[in-house]
Structures are given as structure tokens and as C-alpha cells.
Amino acid sequence: MNIKELLNKLNxxxxxxxxxxxxxxxxxxxxxxxxxxRHKSTSFERGLKIYxxxxQKLPEHVLNA
Known part of the structure; x- marks a missing residue:
């Protein structure tokens, strides 16, 4: 799952x-x-924080989908 998908799931x-x-x-x-x-990439540290x-917030089955 990429950053965009993670952020959409959190929303x-x-x-x-x-x-x-x-x-x-x-x-x-x-x-x-x-x-x-609009930001095509982000820092490793920020990506790790999002992940x-x-x-922490998403059920495991959603995160691993």
C-alpha cells in the first residue's frame, strides 16, 4: 500500500x-x-510516520490488503 492509499484509508x-x-x-x-x-514523494521519515x-489506527486486514 502506498502513501496515498494509506492516507485515504485514514480519511x-x-x-x-x-x-x-x-x-x-x-x-x-x-x-x-x-x-x-501533488507531492510525488516524501521523506523516508515522514513516510514511516504515516505507515x-x-x-496504529487501521485494522490489520485493511493494512495488509
Missing amino acids: QIGMTDKAIGAEIGVDRNTVCRLRHG ELAK
Whole structure:
């Protein structure tokens, strides 16, 4: 699952871009740009934070789909 898919799944469970941004240390605009593909890549550290957040918030079967 890529960053865009992880962010979309987090949105689907009710997390706003602002809440995601607060968890990973960026503003909501950055989260929105990542989710919509306007940022084609992100740092390894930020990607890892997004993955760890998804691992924490999403059910395992969704994360491994």
C-alpha cells in the first residue's frame, strides 16, 4: 500500500487531514497534497510516520490488503 492509499484509508475511518498532520508533524495542506499526489514523494521519515500511524489506527486486514 502506498502513501496515498494509506492516507485515504485514514480519511475513510474519520481522521481529518488536520488530525493526520498533527500526528506526523506537518500541516493539513501537506497531508492533502500527499493524498492527492501533488507531492510525488516524501521523506523516508515522514513516510514511516504515516505507515506507523496507519498501523496504529487501521485494522490489520485493511493494512495488509
